[in-house]
Amino acid sequence: MGLDEVSQKPHDRLSALLADDMAAVNALIRDRMASEHAPRIPQVTAHLVEAGGKRLRPLLTLAAARLCGYGGPYHIHLAATVEFIHTATLLHDDVVDESTRRRGRPTANLLWDNKSSVLVGDYLFSRSFQLMVETGSLRVLDILANASATIAEGEVLQLTAAQDLATDESIYLKVVRGKTAALFSAATEVGGVIAGADEEQVRALFTYGDALGIAFQIVDDLLDYGGSDASIGKNTGDDFRERKLTLPVIKAVARADAEERAFWVRTIEKGRQEEGDLDRALAIMARHGAMEAARDDALTWADRARAALTVLPDHPIREMLHDLADYVVARIN
């Protein structure tokens, strides 16, 4: 992919437009992850933070605040807050999932140990909490407290709903909000709140982040099965092998006849997978149009995200957020 093509990506355009703000966020993150007496903390945090994720969540906060005309200093604090919350959840997720790779590098739980990942995650949560208190906005605190609870509840739900065929689309949505959408929607909402946007605009920013996050996650689910055309890529089937009940599977299970149901019970619930089962899963999903139905859902959520933007000010950032919603689902089109 050439540089020109990269620079067309909406989040790269947002990054370029908000480069000064983002530099301030990165400086604040470096400052607040320091610990005079426990050097393990910045070591573990730097390993993850400097691996360079897309910084999409802090970018959403900065974008929402600037779009609503904010001129104060606290969007920087809030952007660092959401990145710290995100980093903390990644540290804990890797312990929970027993992961060994993250952002192309060995995970912290592998390089150090699970203990460090748990405790440094807790430290980052508490630092994020200090950062948001500094904004002096109780409303922002309320939004982020609720988002934290949704995230944690979604994670526990994912643990208990995993491999349970009774998991339906409403439970799936709760898990997805916990995994992704709750922090996206909090990121955009607090940007609007700190900017003093009116209620309609704050609601629109929430809706945009929520719908974007859900679309993003459904697309991830689809790509794991090779995208809507079910062409098999190199990571195809990881979710199947890990017996995850993602949206295409949930849709196929809901439409299953007795024989297909027995297949899902064996492969997902009991985890007794055999050679050829992934192909059969893909065939069953194709028979019921499960991939297309999930793809339609993703496009509907992206539509909702774009539609929410109409009440926000006409501004280059609004166009980039619009394009970002397109981009998220373009991966499956």
Added chain:
Amino acid sequence: MGLDEVSQKPHDRLSALLADDMAAVNALIRDRMASEHAPRIPQVTAHLVEAGGKRLRPLLTLAAARLCGYGGPYHIHLAATVEFIHTATLLHDDVVDESTRRRGRPTANLLWDNKSSVLVGDYLFSRSFQLMVETGSLRVLDILANASATIAEGEVLQLTAAQDLATDESIYLKVVRGKTAALFSAATEVGGVIAGADEEQVRALFTYGDALGIAFQIVDDLLDYGGSDASIGKNTGDDFRERKLTLPVIKAVARADAEERAFWVRTIEKGRQEEGDLDRALAIMARHGAMEAARDDALTWADRARAALTVLPDHPIREMLHDLADYVVARIN
């Protein structure tokens, strides 16, 4: 121990005096640990909460608020907040320490798994955060955010300072504040703040909780080596076998000659312990008066706790807090 003797304990007298408040706290805890969709959450929480710890931290918050004349509803929220934070740290500690028993029962990480302990701990942190936001007091949020950071930093420090003979008394104090005193002092301080106590009284409540927590932890360290008279009880030496640098050991290391230092390097740093090493550790500590010196420190901290109370209103609760400081160190007298 007879019922009469039990009823003499200062925390039992506090519990009796604050029984209505404590019932409200327990009801709020039960309400907020519920989760409609993730039953694992109340299961894990109830396992720990209903095992019935002493509820000392919420009791301190209620006592501080009532002592300062509070008549509103939010001391209940704050008491539930500190108990949730405490429970969350216990869940994470048990994962970090790979513990199997807590409050006389198998730990949650053993009954369920480490994943549930990590994620339910995160859930309780976020619920505690929601509870404190409901009080509408930014100052309370600031205090609890700072306490959370101190707790998490102390835990990481304990992890990295463990088995390192360079750990001195100033690092020990940071670890102890993280393990115990930061939540004690936050518990008493927020009680005063929510009651609108004056600055001198709020500072006194902080000092009381901080000093009480430090005394409490030093006493625990001493008891692990059999108390100040070094009589060997049934759990004597657990800290030694786990190579923990607790206060008596730190004092003995600081006064060690070359041969003794080699002993500590072998037993604590390298962990090569042999039959008879615990007796030798006790003998070395006795030679340097390390137990007595640690005991003196505990008594000094208890004195500080009691002295802080003088600026607080003359009230039966103040007497009970006074007696509680006596009681904490009475275990080693």
